[in-house]
Each structure stands twice: as C-alpha cells, then as structure tokens.
Amino acid sequence: MSEDLILELKGITKIFPGVKALNNVQFQLRRGEVHALMGENGAGKSTFIKVITGVHAAEEGHMYLNGKEVHFKGPKDALAAGIAAVYQHPTTYPTLSVTENIFIGHEFVKNGIIQWRQMTQEAKKLLDRLDADFKPGDEMGTLSVAQQQMVEIAKALSTNAKIIILDEPTAALTANESEKLYKIVDQLRDEGVSIIFISHRMEDMYRLATRVTVFRDSQYIGTYDVDKITEAELIKAMVGREISDMYPKPQVKIGGEVFRIEGMSRTGYFKDVSLNIHAGEIVGLTGLVGAGRTETMEAVCGITKPDAGKVFVDGKEVHIKNPADAMKAGIVLLPEDRQRQGLILSWGLGDNVILPIQDELAKGPFKVKNELKERELAKKYLEEIDTKAVTIFDPGSSLSGGNQQKVVVAKALVQDNMKVLIMDEPTKGVDVGAKAEIYSIMGDLAKKGYGILLISSEMAEILGMSDRIYTMCKGRVTGCLDIKEASQERLLELSMEKSKTTGKEAVQ
Amino acid sequence: MNKKKSLWKTITSSREASLLLILIVMLIVVEILSKGTFLTPTNISQIFRNNALTMLMALGMLCVMLTAGIDISITSTLAFTGMIIGMLQKRAGFTNTLVLFLLAALIGIACGFLNGLIISKGHLAPIICTMGFMYIWRGLAYVVSNNQWASGADVAKFAEFGKDGSVGPYIILIVAYVAFFIIMKWTTFGRRIYAVGSNADAARVSGINVDKVLIEVYTIMGLLAGLSGALSVSIYASAQPNMQYGKEMDVIAACVIGGTSMNGGRGSVIGTFLGALFYAVLAKALPLVGLDSIWQNLIKGVVVLAVVLINVLTQRSMDRAALERREM
Numbered sequence: 001m002s003e004d005l006i007l008e009l010k011g012i013t014k015i016f017p018g019v020k021a022l023n024n025v026q027f028q029l030r031r032g033e034v035h036a037l038m039g040e041n042g043a044g045k046s047t048f049i050k051v052i053t054g055v056h057a058a059e060e061g062h063m064y065l066n067g068k069e070v071h072f073k074g075p076k077d078a079l080a081a082g083i084a085a086v087y088q089h090p091t092t093y094p095t096l097s098v099t100e101n102i103f104i105g106h107e108f109v110k111n112g113i114i115q116w117r118q119m120t121q122e123a124k125k126l127l128d129r130l131d132a133d134f135k136p137g138d139e140m141g142t143l144s145v146a147q148q149q150m151v152e153i154a155k156a157l158s159t160n161a162k163i164i165i166l167d168e169p170t171a172a173l174t175a176n177e178s179e180k181l182y183k184i185v186d187q188l189r190d191e192g193v194s195i196i197f198i199s200h201r202m203e204d205m206y207r208l209a210t211r212v213t214v215f216r217d218s219q220y221i222g223t224y225d226v227d228k229i230t231e232a233e234l235i236k237a238m239v240g241r242e243i244s245d246m247y248p249k250p251q252v253k254i255g256g257e258v259f260r261i262e263g264m265s266r267t268g269y270f271k272d273v274s275l276n277i278h279a280g281e282i283v284g285l286t287g288l289v290g291a292g293r294t295e296t297m298e299a300v301c302g303i304t305k306p307d308a309g310k311v312f313v314d315g316k317e318v319h320i321k322n323p324a325d326a327m328k329a330g331i332v333l334l335p336e337d338r339q340r341q342g343l344i345l346s347w348g349l350g351d352n353v354i355l356p357i358q359d360e361l362a363k364g365p366f367k368v369k370n371e372l373k374e375r376e377l378a379k380k381y382l383e384e385i386d387t388k389a390v391t392i393f394d395p396g397s398s399l400s401g402g403n404q405q406k407v408v409v410a411k412a413l414v415q416d417n418m419k420v421l422i423m424d425e426p427t428k429g430v431d432v433g434a435k436a437e438i439y440s441i442m443g444d445l446a447k448k449g450y451g452i453l454l455i456s457s458e459m460a461e462i463l464g465m466s467d468r469i470y471t472m473c474k475g476r477v478t479g480c481l482d483i484k485e486a487s488q489e490r491l492l493e494l495s496m497e498k499s500k501t502t503g504k505e506a507v508q
Numbered sequence: 509m510n511k512k513k514s515l516w517k518t519i520t521s522s523r524e525a526s527l528l529l530i531l532i533v534m535l536i537v538v539e540i541l542s543k544g545t546f547l548t549p550t551n552i553s554q555i556f557r558n559n560a561l562t563m564l565m566a567l568g569m570l571c572v573m574l575t576a577g578i579d580i581s582i583t584s585t586l587a588f589t590g591m592i593i594g595m596l597q598k599r600a601g602f603t604n605t606l607v608l609f610l611l612a613a614l615i616g617i618a619c620g621f622l623n624g625l626i627i628s629k630g631h632l633a634p635i636i637c638t639m640g641f642m643y644i645w646r647g648l649a650y651v652v653s654n655n656q657w658a659s660g661a662d663v664a665k666f667a668e669f670g671k672d673g674s675v676g677p678y679i680i681l682i683v684a685y686v687a688f689f690i691i692m693k694w695t696t697f698g699r700r701i702y703a704v705g706s707n708a709d710a711a712r713v714s715g716i717n718v719d720k721v722l723i724e725v726y727t728i729m730g731l732l733a734g735l736s737g738a739l740s741v742s743i744y745a746s747a748q749p750n751m752q753y754g755k756e757m758d759v760i761a762a763c764v765i766g767g768t769s770m771n772g773g774r775g776s777v778i779g780t781f782l783g784a785l786f787y788a789v790l791a792k793a794l795p796l797v798g799l800d801s802i803w804q805n806l807i808k809g810v811v812v813l814a815v816v817l818i819n820v821l822t823q824r825s826m827d828r829a830a831l832e833r834r835e836m
Contacts, residue, residue, distance in 0.1 A: 055713060076715035091710035093703055094772035105714045113694045497714050 005050070005067070005198055006031040006194050007083075007163055012045055012061035021047040022058070025220040027213055029163065034185060034195045036209035036226070039238050041433035043215040045198050049165050052138050052196075053085045054078040079105070084156035085165040092148050094141030099123040101140050102155045103249045128152040130184055144290055146177040153184060164188065165196045168429075170204050171175060172428040175459060176288060182207050200431065201458070214238055239433050246436055247464030250443045254467065255279030257315065258451040259331070259420040261300055264309030268297040270475035273309070277322055277451035283440065284466030285455045287495045293455045297422050301333045302313035313419060326357060330419035332404075332412040335425060336455075342408040343396040350378035350392030353410045381410040385441060402427075402434020409441055421445060424455045439465060471495050523767030527738075530790070539794040544807065546796055547681040553678075557743065559788035560677040561586070561736045561752060562783070567688045568620075568729035570780045574705040577627065577634035578771025579591045582733040582759065583752040584645035589685055589737030590620045591649040593666070594658030594747025603665045605742075612738035613731055614699055619645060620730015624723035624788060627824045642756075649749040658747035670742030677743060681737070689777045699726055705772030765815050786815070 007029040009191050014022040029035050039045050050056040054072030063070055072078045078085075079157045092101050098118050108122070121137035123227040132150050134143060142149065149169055156164045166185070178201075185195060185208055197208055202221055205212055205226060212229070214221040214237045221237050229237075260276035270292030271398045277283045285293050290491070299306040302320040312327075318329040326333070335341035343352050352363065354374045361370040361377070378392045387408045396404060404424055411419055423442070428437045442465060446452055456462050462469055469486050471479045471494035479494035538546050556563070565582055570577045591614045596602045596611075619641065626637050661669065669676040692698035703711045704721045712718050741747045766783025768775030790811055794804045 074715055075713055079715065085713075087713065091707065091713050093710060094704035095706045095769070096702060100699065100702075104699065104711075105716065107696050107699065109696060113690075116694075263649065287594060499724065 003028070004031045005029065006065070008064040009052070010062050010064075012048070012051055012058045012063075014044075014051055014056055014058045021374075022051065023218045024060075025215060025218070027220075028223065029194050029196060031194055032189060032192050033211065034189050036205040036208045036212040037196055037198045037215070038200075038205065038212055038234070039215035039221075041434060043238075043431075044155070044218040045215055048215065049085060049087075049167055049196070051164065052078065052084060054399055076105070079159055079161075082160065082162035083165070084159050084161035084163070085167065086149065086152040086169055087167050092140045092151065094139070096140055096145060097136065098127070098134065098138040098140060098143070098151055099140050101151050102126065102136075102156045102158050106159060118283050122158070123154070126157055128434075130154055130181075131158070142210055143506070146180075149173070149181070150184075157188075161193065163194045163196070165198075168200065169197075170201055171201060173457075174215045175457070175495070178204070178333050178464075179465065195222070200429075202234070203460075205234075216240055230462065235432055237429075246439070247461070248436075248440045248443050249282075249465055250447050252280040253280050255449060258313065259453075260312040260315075262310045263300060264296055264306050264311075266299055266304065266362055266485075268308045270299075270472070273475075273477050274471070275470050275477060275480070277444065277453055279419075279449045279451055280468045282446050282447050282452045282454055282461040282465050284469035285453055285458060286459070286462050286469060286491055287472035287478075288457075291472040293472050294424055295426060295475075296472075297330060297333060297424065297455065301422070302333060303333075325468070327415055328417070330415075330417050331422065333416055333422045334408050334424060336424040336428065338401075338404055338408050342411075343404055345397040348370075348393040348395060349382060349399075350375055350408055352396055352407060353378045353381055353392075353414055356411060356415050377414060378410075381413050382407070384413065385410045390439050393446055400431075400434065402430040402438065405438055406435070406441065409438075413499065418450065420451045420453065422455070425457065426454070427456070427458070427461060435461075459491060462491070463488065519524070523822075524571065524776060524779045524782060525766070526819070526822060527767065527779065527786065527815075531782060531786050532820070534652070534786070534793070536820065540795060541797040542717060544795070545610075546793060551792065552749050553787045557672070557677055559784065559791070560681055560743065561740055562755065562758050562762055563681055563784040564739065565686055565729075565732050565759045566734050566780050566784045567684055567761045567767075567777070568725075568732035569759045570688075570766075570768055570775050570777065571701055571725040572634070572729050572790060573760075574701050574769045574775050575722060576705050576708075576770070576773055577722070577725070578746075578760065579620075579623060579638045579726065579729050580635065580756050580760075580819050581619070581623060581638040581641035582729060582736075583754070583756045584642045584649065585616055585730055585733035586617070586647040586737040586740060587751050587753070588652065589615045589650040589734045589747055590741045590747045590751055591652040591737075593741050594663060594739050595652055596654075597666055598656070598658040599664040605666055605669050608666060609735065609738050612734045614734070616730040616732065616734015616737065617727055618730070619734065619812055620727040623730065624726030627726060628719035628722035646749070646753075653747075653749040654759075658741070659783065660665065660745040663741055663745055663747065667742050667745035670739060677739060680739065684732070684800070685777065685781060692777050697724075698744075700818075702773055705774075707773070758787060767819060778794075822824075 005028055009027045012022050013020065025044065025048060027048070037045050037048070047056060051058045054077050055077050070081060072081070093104065102123050103119050108118050120136045127134070127275065128135060130150050130153060132147065134147055140148065143151070169181055173181060179352055189195060197204065199205060209226050211223055212226055212233070212234070213223040216238060242486050255278055257276050258279045262274045264273040265271045271295050275283070287293055295304070298304050300311055300320065302322040302325050311320055313329050320329060321325045353375055358369070358374070359367065361373050362368055363370050375392060382392060396407065399407065412418060426438055432439065439461070442452060442454070454462065454465060464487060469481045469483065470477055470492065471491055473495050481490065536546065569579065591613050592615060593608050596608065602608070623641055624640055626632050627634050668674065700716055700721050703716055704718050708718050740751055762784035763775065764770070764779055764783070765786050766775065766779035766781070768780065790808060794807055795801065799807065
C-alpha cells in the first residue's frame with residue numbers, strides 16, 4: 001500500500017425511499033490529513049457522513065478502518081472505533097450543563113454511580129485545551145453557537161477520536177470565530193487526528209484542507225489536491241457548469257435616501273444604532289454573530305420592541321409597533337431562518353407568496369378569500385423569480401433551501417408599496433448555484449430602485465454586492481465604508497476592534 | 509455583602525430554593541392564621557399519608573415530563589390495579605400483603621409498558637395515547653368491580669399496612685424518593701432521561717436508544733401507579749372503580765409547581781418533592797385557616813397559577829439580568 005489510509009470507503013450506495021442519496025461513492029482519508037468534502041446542497045455529503053458514523057447503514061459498499069473492513073451497527077460502534085462527528089447544527093442538550101453535554105454517552109461511572117467531580121475536571125481540561133471562555137458548569141442553552149460548537153469538539157476529543165468529522169462547522173460562525181476554529185483544527189491535525197471537513201465556504205477549504213473530494217448529485221466526482229485546483233475548476237466540479245460571474249452587481253444610479261434609523265437601542269442587544277439606505281443602493285451590514293445586526297433589524301420591523309430609536313422612510317418618521325406597521329411603511333424583512341420565520345412549509349407556494357396581501361385581496365365585508373386573484377398573482381411572482389416549482393400548490397417543504405429563499409423574495413415582492421428590503425443572511429446554507437441566482441435577483445431589485453440592506457457574515461458576498469458597508473460589533477455600529485475603501489482586512493478589523501477592548505474590560 | 513448577595517443569588521437562580529422559600533413563607537402564614545394549630549405531628553404525618561399517592565406518582569410523572577411527555581392514564585391504572593387487588597381479597601380471600609403489592613406493581617408495569625410501546629414505536633402523542641388508556645383502564649376497573657366495592661371488612665388485613673399510625677406508606681415514600689434522587693442524578697440511566705427530553709434528535713445521534721428510554725419512563729410511571737393502586741386500597745381500606753378520579757392533574761400540578769418543564773429536559777426530584785409538598789400543605793391548610801371547602805378548588809387553582817407565574821417571571825428577570833451584564 002503506497003498511502004497510509006486511516007479510512008477508506010468504496011462503492012457506497014444509500015437508498016432512501018424513492019431517492020438514491022448516495023450512488024457508488026468512494027472516499028479516502030490519509031492519516032493526519034485535513035480532507036475537505038464539498039458539493040452543493042443535496043449532493044449527499046451529510047448522508048455520507050452519517051454512513052461513516054453509523055447513523056445510516058449503506059445498502060452497498062465497503063468501509064475500511066486502518067485497512068480492516070468494519071460494519072457499524074449504530075453511532076456507538078463508530079464512536080468506539082474512534083470516529084466522532086460534529087454535526088452541522090450543534091446536537092446539544094440545551095437544558096444540561098456543558099460537562100454533561102461533553103460526556104453524555106460515555107460518562108465516568110464507578111459502581112453504577114456517575115463521577116461528577118472527575119467529569120467536571122476533565123471537561124475543564126478539554127475546554128482549556130480549546131481555549132474556551134466558558135465554564136463546565138454553564139448551561140448549554142446559554143452559550144453562543146460558536147461556544148456550543150466548541151463543546152461539540154470537546155465532546156469529540158473526550159472520546160479520544162482518531163477521526164473527527166466537522167459538518168459545516170463554520171456555517172454559523174463569523175470570520176474571527178472561524179479563525180479560532182481553524183486554529184483548533186490545525187492543532188488537532190498536529191496531534192495526529194485525521195479530519196473530514198464539510199463546508200460551502202471556499203476560504204475554509206483553502207485555509208485548512210490539503211485534499212478535497214467533490215460530490216455532485218449523489219455521485220463521486222473526484223478528489224483533488226487543494227493547491228492544484230483553481231476555484232473556478234472546483235466550482236465547475238461541484239455545480240457541473242461554469243458560473244461566469246458570481247456577483248452580478250449592476251451599475252445602478254443611486255437615488256435619494258429611502259430609509260434611515262437613528263439611535264436604535266435595546267438593552268442587552270444593541271445600542272445607538274444609526275444607518276441609512278438610498279434608493280437603488282445595496283448596503284451591507286456585517287459583523288460577528290451576536291453583534292446585534294439581526295436584533296436591530298427585528299426591532300426596526302416591530303418584531304421586538306426597542307427601548308429607543310427613530311425610523312424614517314422617505315424622510316418621514318414612521319412609528320412601528322408590529323410587523324404589519326413595518327410592511328405598511330414599506331419595510332420588508334427576509335428573516336434569517338426562512339424555514340421558521342419566512343415560510344409556512346406545509347402550505348402551498350402560492351398561499352405562502354400572497355400571505356402578506358391576502359387581506360387586501362379579500363372581498364366584501366366578510367373578507368372572503370379571493371382565490372382567483374390570489375392564484376394569478378402568486379403565479380406571476382413565482383415566475384418572476386423563477387423557482388423550480390411545478391405548480392403554486394407544491395408545498396414549501398418540497399423546495400431546496402435556495403429555492404425556498406426565492407419564494408420568500410417573491411413574498412416580499414407582492415407587497416407593492418415595498419421600498420426597503422432587509423435580507424438577513426439570504427444565502428446561508430444555500431449552495432453555489434442558488435447563491436448566484438439570489439445575487440442576481442438582488443441586483444434586479446436594486447435596479448428597480450428598492451433600497452436593500454444585506455446582512456451577512458460572508459465577507460465575499462458583502463464585498464461583492466454592496467455599495468456601502470456598515471460594520472457592527474457588540475451592539476454598536478463601528479464603521480461605514482464605501483465599497484472602494486473596503487477590504488476584507490478592514491472589515492474584520494472594524495468587526496473585531498471593540499470586542500478586544502470590551503473583552504479586556506470584562507476581565508478586569 | 510458579598511455572601512449575602514450569593515445567598516440571594518442561590519435562591520433566585522434555583523427553582524428548588526425559591527420554592528422552598530415560598531413553602532416556608534406559606535407555612536409561617538398558615539401557622540399564624542391557624543393560631544399555632546397547624547404544625548403538629550399529627551397534621552404533618554397526615555399531610556404525607558393523605559398525599560402519599562400523589563407524591564409517589566409525581567416521581568413517575570417527573571420522568572415522563574422530563575422526556576417532554578405526559579401521562580393522564582395514571583389514576584385509571586391506579587383504579588384498575590386497586591380494583592383487582594381489592595377483588596382478589598373480597599372474592600378469592602387472598603390476603604398476603606407482600607404478594608398483593610408485587611402483583612399491583614406487575615399490573616402497573618404492564619399498563620405503563622403498553623403506553624411506552626405505543627408512544628415510542630407508534631409515534632403517538634403522549635396525551636392522546638394515555639387518554640385512550642385513561643378510559644380503557646378506568647373502564648376495566650368498572651368491569652372488574654362488576655358493580656361491587658371492596659369495603660373495609662373485605663380488605664381488613666391488607667389495610668393494616670396503610671392504616672393511620674402504620675409506618676408502611678412513609679417507608680414506601682422515603683425509599684422511593686431516596687432511590688429516585690440517586691437514580692436521576694448519579695446514574696447514566698437517569699441522565700439518559702434528561703438527555704432525551706432535552707434534545708431527542710441529539711440523543712439519537714449520540715447513540716442513545718430513545719425508544720427504549722421512552723418505554724422505560726412510561727413503565728416506571730405505570731409501576732408507581734400500580735403501587736399507588738395497592739397503597740390506595742390499603743390507606744383508604746376500600747376499592748372502588750372511581751377511586752382517585754381526576755387526581756392525575758394533582759400529580760401533574762405537583763411536578764409543574766416543582767419546576768418541571770412541560771417542554772422536557774428540566775426538572776428535579778427535590779423540586780418535585782417540594783412541589784408535591786406545597787400542593788399537599790395547601791390542601792390541608794385551607795380548611796384550617798377557616799376557608800369553606802366550596803372555596804378550595806378556586807384557591808388551589810389561583811395559587812398554582814401564581815406559583816408557576818412567579819417561577820416564569822423569576823426566570824425572565826434572570827435572563828434580563830444576564831443581558832444587562834453584556835453591557836450593550
């Protein structure tokens with residue numbers, strides 16, 4: 001054998017009722033390497049991971065660990081063999097302590113009694129090793145997503161895993177949190193742990209991996225050395241076609257101011273936030289997760305109640321007490337969690353799209369639902385944004401993440417008095433192909449003269465789409481840059497600047 | 509100052525401590541209102557004896573609610589078991605106390621196991637499944653009774669165990685609470701229950717057999733309901749098909765007052781004990797402070813709501829305090 005393979009999978013096929021989730025795929029992991037696994041959503045990456053960890057049993061195929069064939073009957077077998085996974089969404093127990101989250105399933109037990117003290121000590125050691133800023137006794141639910149992810153990694157370490165699988169670990173992290181994660185991964189690799197890394201972010205892959213394996217449509221496409229493949233080639237491998245321009249930012253003449261907020265504050269979330277948007281302008285708003293970006297905009301739209309602050313639309317102050325007021329004023333929010341706040345997944349697409357104006361369309365004193373008009377409008381807008389849906393009766397759950405996002409956009413468009421569109425992480429968890437389409441829709445909307453606020457943690461899309469960029473940190477606006485003077489370094493610096501100083505203050 | 513603050517923090521940050529405080533305040537108020545006639549050894553022992561069934565079943569309900577479930581069939585299981593125990597004595601003349609208790613436990617286990625099996629494997633909502641069995645077991649209790657009761661004379665020997673002055677019920681309660689306290693805090697079995705309730709998907713991924721845990725908690729609930737059936741016959745020296753009718757809500761109330769979350773994953777044995785005790789003291793105290801029995805349900809309802817509301821508000825103010833500490 002020429003290579004020192006710790007894990008090898010061959011001819012893996014996994015069939016779910018009606019779908020072939022994995023079709024004869026293969027994978028090789030060298031000892032001590034960081035190996036990226038990439039592909040669009042639905043390419044089968046997560047299923048593949050679950051086959052490795054024994055959550056799913058493959059219909060066909062062989063798996064070799066250290067050259068010996070293994071058959072995992074469940075997650076426990078995989079854990080015992082030294083394979084641990086950190087899943088895309090932290091699979092934590094919010095009501096239990098950090099210690100317990102780390103050791104659940106492999107507690108220290110003596111004579112049937114759990115050794116809490118010993119476990120807490122061990123948890124502390126693991127957290128110190130990861131340079132964590134929280135305690136073993138903290139309740140999991142009170143931690144940030146980044147911190148929870150760290151607990152998940154500590155959990156993997158506590159099992160003495162030789163192979164750690166990270167499934168989109170940076171999806172919920174901001175740039176500097178990601179950097180911290182990179183360091184942890186580097187450290188683990190140096191300690192001899194082999195790592196499989198799934199991510200949509202190119203920067204993750206370039207920063208960490210030595211090799212990358214690409215899946216597309218449930219099939220194995222190829223394995224490449226990271227330093228020998230260009231980004232364009234990689235995207236082509238993932239998407240199956242070339243994407244010429246990822247960020248189709250149109251040249252739009254910027255009009256007058258359409259939206260302005262002044263001194264928005266809410267105790268514990270954000271303080272004294274002011275910003276403005278002009279017609280036809282795409283304004284980026286970036287910062288670390290927890291910087292208060294989403295919270296500010298939720299307050300602007302009347303979802304939560306701010307303690308102070310004024311909102312102006314077209315120069316006139318508007319008083320927003322609830323989301324309906326915001327819509328009336330022409331402010332539309334596309335929420336970050338589209339499945340929870342954006343769409344009613346069990347409803348037909350048509351009903352979803354016209355929901356905001358259902359009342360206006362209704363006829364007579366008893367507000368009888370105007371079915372005909374509703375269908376006509378829904379069809380019109382869904383065609384405009386080109387979802388892949390067959391009919392307006394398809395349920396929201398039948399679409400992929402990217403297409404769901406487009407339906408949410410259609411839902412915004414039906415409100416014809418819309419002036420400002422706030423898009424909160426519109427491409428989070430969306431694959432490359434659908435991302436490009438969302439950007440192009442964004443460009444079209446700017447051309448039509450809407451003011452757009454793009455909230456995003458992804459530097460590339462902020463820099464690619466914005467005319468102007470605000471940064472927030474610890475609930476305050478820390479900067480506003482014109483696109484010409486903005487750079488990734490500059491934005492990062494502004495997003496983190498204050499966190500360092502307040503961090504010190506907190507220690508004192 | 510520092511120490512005082514940390515004591516106050518302990519009280520507000522722990523539901524058990526705040527509930528204990530409320531309980532003590534209530535005891536003092538009742539003691540004063542009843543002019544010192546409340547906290548007598550007789551009254552205290554009666555509080556435990558009269559509420560032994562609720563207290564015992566609250567332990568099972570805690571387990572069930574920790575998994576985000578609920579079981580409203582328990583008093584029907586109790587009646588069904590109690591009727592069988594009673595009728596065995598009345599019709600078959602079978603009077604071995606230990607064997608009767610073991611039999612009651614076995615019947616309860618079977619009833620609970622069925623709940624767990626259907627809820628876990630059939631993916632039925634717990635309230636629906638247990639509602640079905642609530643009617644079934646109660647119905648079977650009537651069938652077993654065949655329009656007859658087992659009265660004091662029929663169960664005289666068996667009632668020795670639970671009669672006023674016997675230590676039997678207290679021993680069962682003490683053993684049960686100590687055992688559950690240890691199990692829930694210091695065994696992996698107990699922690700699995702917390703894990704399943706806190707995040708069932710995560711539990712599944714980390715290799716916990718969620719279905720098995722669910723079957724186990726409902727079986728435990730059934731076991732305790734069955735034991736309560738025997739205990740009920742012994743304490744009240746009679747078996748009727750309508751016994752403890754509607755009392756499952758008292759058990760749930762005790763858990764909720766004790767800080768058990770309906771969403772699962774949160775709750776403790778000590779909290780449950782205090783919750784059950786709170787409910788028991790309230791029931792005993794109302795007549796003693798001169799409140800007519802017609803008012804008692806009304807007052808109970810108001811107090812339950814108030815205690816839970818206080819709990820929720822304390823939680824919220826703690827969250828708020830945590831936010832303010834962020835300095836934004």
